Every structure is written in structure tokens, then in C-alpha cells.
Amino acid sequence: MKQDCLDIGIIQAFLDGELDHVQTARVSGHIATCDACASMLAEAEDESAVVFPALEREFNTLVPTQRLWTRINDSIAVERENRPFWQKAWAFLSVGLMSPSMAAAAALIIVFGITALVMIDRQPAAVNTAKNVTPVVTSPVKPVVPTEVSTVTPKADPDSATIKTDEQPVRAERAVYSEPKRAVFKQPSDPTPTAAADTQNTYLPGEENYLRTIASLSQSVQNQKDATMRGSERISFERDLAVVNDAIDKMRVEVKKNPKNESAKQVLYASYQNKIDLLSSVSQKEELVASLR
Amino acid sequence: MRFTLRKFAIVSAAAAITIMMAHAASAQPDPRSKPAAPAPPVVVKGKTSALPKMVFFGGGDSERSIKVDPKINISLCVMQGNVKVNGWDRNEVRVFVSSGTTVGFRVQQKNQKTGDPVWIMVLPDSGEKNNFIPSGECVSGDEIEIDAPVNATLNLKGQEVSFVVDGIRRVGIKNAGGDISLRNISDGINATTYRGDLTVEQSSGAMNLENTSGNILAFDASPSEIGDIFRAKTTSGSISVQKIAHRQIEVNSISGTVAYNGDILNGGSYRFGTSNGSIKLWLPETSSCMLTASYGFGAFSSDIPYKLATENITPGPVKNIAATLGKGGDASLRLTTNNGSISIKKQQ
Numbered sequence: 001m002k003q004d005c006l007d008i009g010i011i012q013a014f015l016d017g018e019l020d021h022v023q024t025a026r027v028s029g030h031i032a033t034c035d036a037c038a039s040m041l042a043e044a045e046d047e048s049a050v051v052f053p054a055l056e057r058e059f060n061t062l063v064p065t066q067r068l069w070t071r072i073n074d075s076i077a078v079e080r081e082n083r084p085f086w087q088k089a090w091a092f093l094s095v096g097l098m099s100p101s102m103a104a105a106a107a108l109i110i111v112f113g114i115t116a117l118v119m120i121d122r123q124p125a126a127v128n129t130a131k132n133v134t135p136v137v138t139s140p141v142k143p144v145v146p147t148e149v150s151t152v153t154p155k156a157d158p159d160s161a162t163i164k165t166d167e168q169p170v171r172a173e174r175a176v177y178s179e180p181k182r183a184v185f186k187q188p189s190d191p192t193p194t195a196a197a198d199t200q201n202t203y204l205p206g207e208e209n210y211l212r213t214i215a216s217l218s219q220s221v222q223n224q225k226d227a228t229m230r231g232s233e234r235i236s237f238e239r240d241l242a243v244v245n246d247a248i249d250k251m252r253v254e255v256k257k258n259p260k261n262e263s264a265k266q267v268l269y270a271s272y273q274n275k276i277d278l279l280s281s282v283s284q285k286e287e288l289v290a291s292l293r
Numbered sequence: 294m295r296f297t298l299r300k301f302a303i304v305s306a307a308a309a310i311t312i313m314m315a316h317a318a319s320a321q322p323d324p325r326s327k328p329a330a331p332a333p334p335v336v337v338k339g340k341t342s343a344l345p346k347m348v349f350f351g352g353g354d355s356e357r358s359i360k361v362d363p364k365i366n367i368s369l370c371v372m373q374g375n376v377k378v379n380g381w382d383r384n385e386v387r388v389f390v391s392s393g394t395t396v397g398f399r400v401q402q403k404n405q406k407t408g409d410p411v412w413i414m415v416l417p418d419s420g421e422k423n424n425f426i427p428s429g430e431c432v433s434g435d436e437i438e439i440d441a442p443v444n445a446t447l448n449l450k451g452q453e454v455s456f457v458v459d460g461i462r463r464v465g466i467k468n469a470g471g472d473i474s475l476r477n478i479s480d481g482i483n484a485t486t487y488r489g490d491l492t493v494e495q496s497s498g499a500m501n502l503e504n505t506s507g508n509i510l511a512f513d514a515s516p517s518e519i520g521d522i523f524r525a526k527t528t529s530g531s532i533s534v535q536k537i538a539h540r541q542i543e544v545n546s547i548s549g550t551v552a553y554n555g556d557i558l559n560g561g562s563y564r565f566g567t568s569n570g571s572i573k574l575w576l577p578e579t580s581s582c583m584l585t586a587s588y589g590f591g592a593f594s595s596d597i598p599y600k601l602a603t604e605n606i607t608p609g610p611v612k613n614i615a616a617t618l619g620k621g622g623d624a625s626l627r628l629t630t631n632n633g634s635i636s637i638k639k640q641q
Contacts, residue, residue, distance in 0.1 A: 236529040247631045250610040263613040285487040
């Protein structure tokens, strides 16, 4: 056993999908090169294979953990803060009006307020009728005609130009410039960094299509997975995703090192396909459940 | 005049608001009064479930039957329950629901010659003629039993359902959660469950078995036509395939072991893969094929003699072996695992 071998606790956390992406990648990398840790992982997997089916019912009862409660409370707090003003006001009013005495008092205040408004309204109306009101003439705003373009210094600030006019002092206006849209491929928004990110514009044939598909699927899965999957399913999903990402990373590096390694290419494509299948399964399940509603 | 009208409108609005407020205040229950007794709970007999019980339309037992064409196509959506489908030699479909939805049939299409239905949907029935519940087309119940002609085709969808189908021609199932068990299906299976195990026995035809979280077991299957493919795929679970006579087999898992016990047929194409798990094959001693094995961390071993064509087992994420197993031949066997061992053993 090496001195830097992994703790069994870390291996168990890796199996349970509790590590973050960086740690998961680190553990995967270590296991790939360390026989002792790999055998520990295999033993832990065997134990899990025995224990998980026995405890499946307990896992599926979704007992809220402290972490879950914290997340729920945080979400509620954020939602409260983000609630629009009128909703807060309405919530306050609806609670207040539950009591009959409060409702009657509110009604009285409204009646009093309206009466006061009527009284106030009467006074200026009388004044208006007494006075000979002269119509207010508003002078039209003259259009600003640029007579002289004094300086346009794209070197100093390419986005701005100084325009001098007759009537107004010199002022700087921001020149509007929008870059023409280009068909630029966006890297997948998957939080797990893959080796594809560091190999820009060096895609294998067909790889770009895989990445594009994965990027779009990842985006939709990110929104759906909390609602679609139960706790145990979520753990399996995250673990499988880490496994596939690890395989992709390794194969990308291998292919970059040796572009003639056809086996690595095939495994890379297969791993991309696995990732697509994995992400698609979430969307497909969501579709199925939606169709049943 | 105009001002008077405006005043009148404002005063009217104030009066209306006052009346509404007073009405709202009087509508509030008196906090001192005794609360009304709650409605009696809906009691549904049968076994308990982890999910909250839904209030079924009907709630009791119901049975319906209809005369149909022998090659009937049956569509059914089930929210919850255990579904058992059995093939029989009558041109009739019978549906029995225990402690659940009252069901009925909607004929979607008829045989133009005989007038018998060739496509029916099993739906919740409100009891009134031609008046099915519009909001949902799914039924629920503790036990749902269906007897259908042996040449029937089933299209089933389920949310939390356990499906058992026996002796039907063709089956298509999509299940969000629950086991699927299929037996004696004569002409093809397309089954997906997103949580649960999937078992296929003594069946034939093209097969597409998918599972997200659970195992797949296929035993004693064969093609019904030349070119039928056997495909099994799970993301998190093991796949065990035995005695499969298809010439094209594709088995893939992401996290799980893949096991195959069967023959390598001439001209066949066999692909077994997993990202994180072992691949174990039990083959006849006389098996012959072209073998390609790729593996990362792990080892390759074979009890059946093979002749190496190329080998790359230098340390790295991909080790590769291309070999001729037995006498070679025109069958191809491709084995891929990123993290696990590959072993080929002789059948006992």
C-alpha cells in the first residue's frame, strides 16, 4: 500500500456520490493507478451490493437529512427575499383581514380615505374653475443635429465617439456597436470539467456533435433532475456521470497523446454515447411522467 | 355635472368596498366555534404502498370484456398497481381491476371486414355511455388483470407499476418505476423501466431492454426473423444474458457487471461493454470468433485458447487485444470496459 493511499471513508463517499467533482476526479485518477485502492473500492462495492438492496426501502422513504433541511430553509429564505412587493403586501393584508375586527377597521379607513380624497379633489376643482387657466405650451425638443464630429479615436476607446453640436455642450455618447453573430460552438455547461475543454478546435471527427448534444442535454437535465429523481436515483446518476466523465477525460488525454490509438477513440466515442444515454434517460423519464399526468 | 357624476362613482365604489369587506368579515369562521368534523377518509383495501393512495374513480372491483380481432392492439396507462397480462385462445379481452378504477374500453379502430376492434384503449369509465374521464386516461388499482388473445400487441405505460406479461405476441412497456417481467413473448419486446428490474424469459423477436437504475436478466431468447437484434442497456445495474440465440447482441452498462452465457454463432456480432465493471463470458469450448478486447484498469483472461493478432498492454488507460478465438470464423466479439476485468470461461 502506498503512503498516499485513500482512506476507506473517502472511498465510501466516492461510491455514495458524496464527493464534489474535483474530489471525484482526483479519487478516480488515483484508483486507476493504485491496485490497493482499487481492490478496496471493489470490496466496498461488494459490500454496497449486499447492503443497498437490504436497505432500499429505508432509502426510498426519503428521510430528510440535516443538509436537506438546511437547503430547504435556504431556498425558502431566498424565495421570500425575491418575492415581489405586491405579493408581500397581499400576504400581509390577507393575514390581517382574517380577523373580523381588522376587516371592519380596514373598511372604515378606506371609506375615510375616499371621503378625504373627494374633499381634497373638490378644492383644486373650484380653483380651476375660478381661474382663467392659460394653456401650458411646451416647446418641442429640437432634434440634436451633429454638425461636426470632432474626434473619433478608436485607438483610445473604440466603443465611444465625441459628438459636438450647436446647442449643447460637448458630450460623449456611447457608440452602439454590436458584433455580427457568429456560429460559435459553446462548450458544454456541464459542471464537470472534461478534457474537451482544453483541446479547443482539435475535435475528432464527429466529436463536436457529441459535445453539442451533451451541452444541450446537460442544460435541460440540470433543471429536471431534482424533480425527476429520488434520492437513491440521484446518487446513482451522479456516480454514473462521474464515471463517464472520468472515462472521457482519460480517453481525450490518451487520444491527444496518440492520435492513432483507435481503441482509445472507440472508447471515447462509446463514453460520449454513454453520457448522452445517461442524460437522455432523465429527460425521457420526465417526459413519461408528464405524459401520465 | 361631470364632477357630480365622478363623486357619485367614487362614493358608489366606496360603498361597494365597504359591503365587500363586511361580507368578508362575516364569512370568517368564528374562532370560538367548534370546527367542522373532517370528511371520512377514503379507505382503499389492499396492501399498503410507499406512495400516498390516490382516490380512484370507483374504488371497488370492476370487470369488463369485449370481443376483439385476434390481432388486437391494446393500449393501457396505469398509475399504480400490479398489472398481470395473460394470453389466451379467445378473441376477447377481459380486464379485471381490484380495489381501483372502474374501467371501460374505447375502440380506436375496427377491422373493416369483420367489424371487430383491432385497437382498443382501456380507460377509466365514469359509468355513463361514451363519457370517459377527460382529464386522465390512466387507471389504478391494487391488482389489474388482463386476459388478451395470444396474438395481441400490448402498449403499456406506468408510473409506479409492477408488470408481469405472459403469452402475448408483442409488448411495448414504459415504466417510470417498478419491475417488469416478461415471459413467452413471441414477436418482440421493447421495454423500459427507469427504476426496477427487468426480466425476460423464453421469448423471441427483436428485443430492446432499457433500464436506468436496476438489473436486466434475459434468459432463453431467440430471434423470430433474420436480423432481429437483442439490445440491453442499463446505466446503473448489472446485465445477465443467457442462452440468447440472436446473431446480433449489444449489451451495455455504465456501472455494473455484464455477464453472458451462450453461444457464439457464425456471422454473429456480439458487443459487451461497461464503463465501470467486469465482463464475464461463459462460452462453449469450441467457440470461434474474432475477438477485440479493450480494458483500462483490470486484466484479460481466457480459458479458451486464442491466437494474438495485436496486443497493446502497456500501462495506460487503454489496453487492447485483438485475437482469434478458437478457429476464428466470421463472428465478431467486442468487449470493452474502462474499469474492470474481462474473463472468458468455458461453459460447464
